[in-house]
Amino acid sequence: MAPIVRMSGISKQFLGVTVLKDVDLDLHGGEVHALVGENGAGKSTLMKVLAGAHRPDTGSIVLNGQEVSFASPRDAQRAGIAIVHQELTLLPDRSVAENVHLGREPVRRGQVDRRRMEADTADLLDRLGEHGIAPRTQVRRLPVAQQQVVEIVKALSMDARVIAMDEPTAALADHEVELLYDLVDRLRSSGIAVLYVSHRMREVFDLSQRITVLKDGTLVTSTRTNQITQDQVVRAMVGRPLDTMFPDRAKTRGTVRLAVRGGGNSRLHDISLELSAGEIVGLAGLQGAGRSAVARALCGVDPLTTGEFEVDGQPVRVRSPRAAIRHGIAHVTEDRKGEGLALRQSVHDNTMLVRNAAFGRRRIDVERLLRSVRLVSRGTDQEVRYLSGGNQQKVVLAKWLAVNPKVLVADEPTRGIDVGAKKTVYELLRELADSGVAILMISSELPELIGMSDRILVMHDGRLAGELPAGSSEEAVMSLATGGQA
Amino acid sequence: MTATATRQPVRRHGTRKFRLTPTMSVYIALVVLLVAGSVLVGMRGGVLLDHGGILNILTRGTVLGLVAIGQTMVILTGSLDLSVAYLIGLCSLIAAETMAGDPGMIVPAVLLTIGFAAVVGLVNGLVITALKVNAFIATLGVALIIRGYLENTYTGPAGSVPRGFQHLGYDRIGPIPVSTVVMLVLAVIVWWYLTRTKGGYHVYAVGGDEEVARLSGIRTGRTIVTMHVLCSVMAGLAALFLVSRLGSGAPYVGTDAGYDLESIAAVVLGGTLLSGGRGGVAGTIGGVLILATLDTIFDDLGVTPFLKDVVRGAVLIVAVALYARSQLARRAR
Numbered sequence: 001m002a003p004i005v006r007m008s009g010i011s012k013q014f015l016g017v018t019v020l021k022d023v024d025l026d027l028h029g030g031e032v033h034a035l036v037g038e039n040g041a042g043k044s045t046l047m048k049v050l051a052g053a054h055r056p057d058t059g060s061i062v063l064n065g066q067e068v069s070f071a072s073p074r075d076a077q078r079a080g081i082a083i084v085h086q087e088l089t090l091l092p093d094r095s096v097a098e099n100v101h102l103g104r105e106p107v108r109r110g111q112v113d114r115r116r117m118e119a120d121t122a123d124l125l126d127r128l129g130e131h132g133i134a135p136r137t138q139v140r141r142l143p144v145a146q147q148q149v150v151e152i153v154k155a156l157s158m159d160a161r162v163i164a165m166d167e168p169t170a171a172l173a174d175h176e177v178e179l180l181y182d183l184v185d186r187l188r189s190s191g192i193a194v195l196y197v198s199h200r201m202r203e204v205f206d207l208s209q210r211i212t213v214l215k216d217g218t219l220v221t222s223t224r225t226n227q228i229t230q231d232q233v234v235r236a237m238v239g240r241p242l243d244t245m246f247p248d249r250a251k252t253r254g255t256v257r258l259a260v261r262g263g264g265n266s267r268l269h270d271i272s273l274e275l276s277a278g279e280i281v282g283l284a285g286l287q288g289a290g291r292s293a294v295a296r297a298l299c300g301v302d303p304l305t306t307g308e309f310e311v312d313g314q315p316v317r318v319r320s321p322r323a324a325i326r327h328g329i330a331h332v333t334e335d336r337k338g339e340g341l342a343l344r345q346s347v348h349d350n351t352m353l354v355r356n357a358a359f360g361r362r363r364i365d366v367e368r369l370l371r372s373v374r375l376v377s378r379g380t381d382q383e384v385r386y387l388s389g390g391n392q393q394k395v396v397l398a399k400w401l402a403v404n405p406k407v408l409v410a411d412e413p414t415r416g417i418d419v420g421a422k423k424t425v426y427e428l429l430r431e432l433a434d435s436g437v438a439i440l441m442i443s444s445e446l447p448e449l450i451g452m453s454d455r456i457l458v459m460h461d462g463r464l465a466g467e468l469p470a471g472s473s474e475e476a477v478m479s480l481a482t483g484g485q486a
Numbered sequence: 487m488t489a490t491a492t493r494q495p496v497r498r499h500g501t502r503k504f505r506l507t508p509t510m511s512v513y514i515a516l517v518v519l520l521v522a523g524s525v526l527v528g529m530r531g532g533v534l535l536d537h538g539g540i541l542n543i544l545t546r547g548t549v550l551g552l553v554a555i556g557q558t559m560v561i562l563t564g565s566l567d568l569s570v571a572y573l574i575g576l577c578s579l580i581a582a583e584t585m586a587g588d589p590g591m592i593v594p595a596v597l598l599t600i601g602f603a604a605v606v607g608l609v610n611g612l613v614i615t616a617l618k619v620n621a622f623i624a625t626l627g628v629a630l631i632i633r634g635y636l637e638n639t640y641t642g643p644a645g646s647v648p649r650g651f652q653h654l655g656y657d658r659i660g661p662i663p664v665s666t667v668v669m670l671v672l673a674v675i676v677w678w679y680l681t682r683t684k685g686g687y688h689v690y691a692v693g694g695d696e697e698v699a700r701l702s703g704i705r706t707g708r709t710i711v712t713m714h715v716l717c718s719v720m721a722g723l724a725a726l727f728l729v730s731r732l733g734s735g736a737p738y739v740g741t742d743a744g745y746d747l748e749s750i751a752a753v754v755l756g757g758t759l760l761s762g763g764r765g766g767v768a769g770t771i772g773g774v775l776i777l778a779t780l781d782t783i784f785d786d787l788g789v790t791p792f793l794k795d796v797v798r799g800a801v802l803i804v805a806v807a808l809y810a811r812s813q814l815a816r817r818a819r
Contacts, residue, residue, distance in 0.1 A: 074703040089701050091694035093764045102691055103702035111682045 002065065003028045004161055004193045005050065005081070010059035012045055019045045020056070021217045027162055027193040032184060034208035034225070035197045037237055038418035041214040043197050047164050050195070051083045052076030064161075082155035086166040086416075090147055090154075092140035097121040099139055100154045124153045128183060145176030152183060163187060164195040169203060170416045174286060174444055181207060199418060200445070201230045213237055238420050245423050246451035247430040249470055253454070254278045256313070257438040258298070258329070258407045263307030267293040269462050271307065275407055275438035280429060282453030283442045284477045289459040291442045292334055295411045298440070299331035300324035311406060325358045328406035332396055332413050334442075340396045341384050348380035350395050355402040364402060373398045374424050390421020397428055408432060411442045426452060446474045508757025508765070508809055512772035515805075519776060523783040532786050537661050539782060544666045547778035549724045551669045551771060553745045554752040555676050556720030558770045559713040561753050562680070564693040564762030565614060565621040567714065570721040570749060572632035573606055574740030577725030579636075582645025582735030589648040600722045606632075607718025611711030629746070636737040643736040647729055655730035665727050670771075672720070677767040689713060693762025721745075751798075752777055755805050776801070 003026040012020040020042045027033050037043050048054040050061070052070030061068050063079055070076040073083075090099045097118045098105075106113040106120075121135040130149050139147060148168060155163050165184075169177050184207055187194055198204055204211060205225060212222040213236040220236045221228070254277030263271040268290050275281055285291045296302040300318040309316055311327045318324045324331065333339040341350050351366050366380055373394040377387055384395055393413060400408060410429065414422045429452065433439050443449040449456065456468040458480035465480045520535065527534040553570050560567050577599050584595035606628065613624040657664040680686035691699040692709045700706050721740075728739050740746075750760075756773030758765025777798065784794045 073701060077703065085701075089695075089698040091691055091698055091763070093694055094690065098687065103688070103699070103704045105684045105687050107684055112684055112687055 004064060006062040007046075007050065008060055008062075010046065010049055010056045010061075012042075012049060012054060012056050019217050020049070022059070023214070023217075023219050024222070025050075025195075025212060025219075027195055028210075029161070029191045029193050030188055031210060032188050032194040032196050032208045033210045033212065034204040035195060035212050035214065036199070036201075036204055036233060037214035038420050041237070041418075042217040043214055044166065045217075046214070047083065047166060047195065047197060050076070050162075050164060051081055077158050077160075080159055080161040082158050082160035082163050084148070084151045084155055084163060084165045084168055086168075086170055090139045090150060093138065095136050095138055096133060096142070096150050096153075097135035099150055100124070100135075100157050102154070104158070120157065121153065124156050125149075127156075128153065128186060130183075143176070145172050145179055148172065148176075148180065149183065152187070156187075160192065162193045162195065164197070166197045167199065167416065168196070169198065169200060176287065177203070199416070201233065202447075204233070205230060234419060238423075245419075245426065246448075247427050250278050250280070250433060250454045252278060254436060257311065259308075259310040260298070260304070261308045263297065263304040263309065265293075265297060265302060265305045267302070267462055268297060268304070271297070271304075271464060273457060273464065275440055277436045277438055278433050279454040280433050280439040280441055280452055282449040282456040283440055283459065284446070284449055284456055285459030285465075285481050287444070289481065290462040291459055292411055293462070294459070295331065295334075295409045295440070295442060298324070298407070298409050299329055301331070322358060325354060325403065328404070330354075330400035330403065330405035330408045332393075332400065332408065332410040334411040334415065336389070336392055336396060336415070340399075341392060343385040344383055346381045347375070347377050347384055347387070347395055350384050351380075351398045351402055354399050359403065366398075366402075369398050369401055370395075373401065373428055388418070388421070390417035390424070393417055393421065393425060394428075397425070401432075405437060407438045407440070409440045409442075412444065413441065414443070414445070414448060422448075446477060450474065450477070508812075509769040509772065511808075512756055512769050512776070516772055516776050516779065519779055519783075523779060523786075527783060527786045530787060534783060534786060539786070540661045541658070541663070542782045542785070543775065543778045544661075544663055546781055547774050548663060548666045548669045549727055549743075550745065550748060550752060550777065551666075551673065551774045552720050552724040552727070553749040554756075554770045554774050555669075555673055555767055556717030557749040558753050558756070558758055558765070558767050559676065559680070559689065560621075560710075560717045561750070561758055561760060562689050562693045562762055562765060563710045563713050564696065565710055565714065566625065566750065566760075567610060567717050567721075568622065568625040568746050569606065569610060569629040569632065570717070570724075571740035571744065571746035572629045572636065573603060573718060573721045574725045574728065574745055575636055575735075575737045576632050577603055577722045578729045578732070578739050579640065579644055579735035579737060581726055581729045582643075582647055585645065585647050585651065587646045587648050589650045592648065592651050596726060599726060600719055603718040603722025603725075604715050607715035608711065610718065611714030614714070615707035615710050633741075640737040643732070643734040645735045647733050651730050652733065653730075655727055665730075672723075673767050673771050676716075680766060685709070685712070690763055693759075693764075695763070748777065751802050755802055757809060 005027040007023070007025040010020055010023045023046060025046065035043050035046065045054060049056050052073045052075050068079060070079065091102070100121045101117050106116045118135040125131070125133050128149065133142065133146055133149060139150060142150065168180055172180060184194060184196070196208055208225045210223070211225050211228060211233060213220040213233060215237060256274045256276050258275040261272045271294060283291050283294060293302065297304045300321045300323050303319045309318055316327050318327060318329070321331065337343060342353065347370065348366055351369060355364065370380065375394045375398065376391055384392055387395065413425050413429065429439055429441065441449065441452060450472060454470050456472060456477060458465045458468065458477055460481055460483050468476055524534040533539065557567060557570065580602055581595050581599040584598055585591045610625050610628055613619050614621050655665060659667065680689060688699065688704045688709050691702065691704055692706045696706050729735055732739065752773040753770050754760055755776060756765065756769030758769060780798060780801065
């Protein structure tokens, strides 16, 4: 069967830097084509070329047998190519229907035809089996997974034959990912060509029929998914196999650095836990079980209202982030861009952010600190928004290293960063633990949580449901997380 | 199809709960203010809402209303216009000097004034969208340029308006000035445009998130420029009403009344988000009426100008703080 889209020999340079070099990509109807590669490998650029946001320097795009050249995203949309962006492109204050038809509102007698807009949206939602979403609902009232559905409906409403998804699960919880799987499957079986960009190997292998690996702007391999293994893909991306991703576990467990007994607030009940020097404790649970609530409680963002709280054996009161920082508790937040960094400020200023705020302006060796987190940047005065996700996260870690924490709470520390950077973050966390810091790590990716943790606490419904030893199976964790027994 | 038909009502329930919108709260606040004002003024032996009182509120509200309608449009796109006050001064002079007491010149003068205002709006919009200058700075710059011209060229009122044109400012239907009716009709048209037409949808989209709007194929620059042109035209109309009442043009007729900040205050008081994307004209008119009613009450009570400003400032801050609170509650769900 002829492909819907055939991109061949695509090259693209930005300011003399080659981002794509002679890349070919075919997208067939009824097929999910996974595009993988580290950040900076050229995935987004290739996607943007397809979507008309960038024009290739060389190469051609053939759509349904005809060569095309898109001047703008609008052109590509008209031709039936839609992108579902990583960051949702929805207006939270407008309704589902208004968002779906944004920029293409049907008009009747000079007015926007709301009835038709809502009926069309309802039809599309029904076609996807999403009966729970009302076209009139304000988008801000929907959970993130359903917002993603709205984004996909928006793509469908343009009669898209090709849908490109950029890290669609980055903002989703585990059970929401299942919904997305279903949705992608339904899109595929309706004959749409799906280009699926993701960092997560499991999704790539669950969903795709074909995998293309990019590295440094060139195509490394492109093959049917059933003819390649996860290890081979990872090796093609970074040149090292998967099982060497995680550093060795802790050899010894030191003194208790942080202890909470009977802690609770509006979201948490009877939380008792101890974090010791040298260990990495994993915190697992379904979305909404209270994992982040524990992180936010320990770090004074949404403080505990009951229970005892001790740091290094001393009773403390942690009622604000400032108090937590003063007691040596560091918080790598889930939302790196929103809560972790001042995006328009420099690497240097971000690194010094907490230190200056909580301990006054004493000079420290920022350069050395940044070297220790293996930051790759164009200098300490570069604005952090121009860094890749992985390097941004390294700046967040440096920011906390600058205050020599006793305890580090890391909420989804590898979210949305590439494989290479993930490995660095793993190593940094382990080095920190070895230096005597107690670490609590939260992750939605179970293989990662299990690979990293010296023991695993599992949450269910605002409580700690149980504790599992290092190397437990995913099934054991899921059983506790869903309210079963260990 | 039957499946859809049975599901549809289910969908509509659940989401259609009663919610107190900012617009509703503005009008509730207005009613409370009118009642409280009537009582206060009544205790002093006066009547707030007699013929003169209503006239007073509406006259004050009309010019501010025109400016604030325009301001609402630009603020909804996420922009803002600080040049309206000086523009009103300059437009009043253009109108009065062009008419120069000659009834035959009314139509050309009106067209010239509106045309000039539109050009200023176009400049505002292009500086913001094409030169990428922050709206605050861009319109402040334009305001300063107009001020410089006014200070250099005029020392006081100039031009004169033929008697026929003064009907616009003074004619009434009962206690309601014709100018108020014109203002309200314009408000309804703008309300319809913003809430019912494609262009209006795009205004909300641009103010909600310019990048999202752009990626959805909306011409964001054009939307912002259009709103700036309309905003300036509304300021031009405001100038025409002022001229018809004053009988001549005056360089500082707009700034003395503080129409720049006052109009922004009315918009924000009316529940429109200063960063754009949410709100509307209905709330703005409520905000205008609240400010006008406050003034009238203060006049009836003989309150000192200082206390007047203190109360107005406090009302504005409290209102915005309340909106922010309800916003937080929404986010927390």
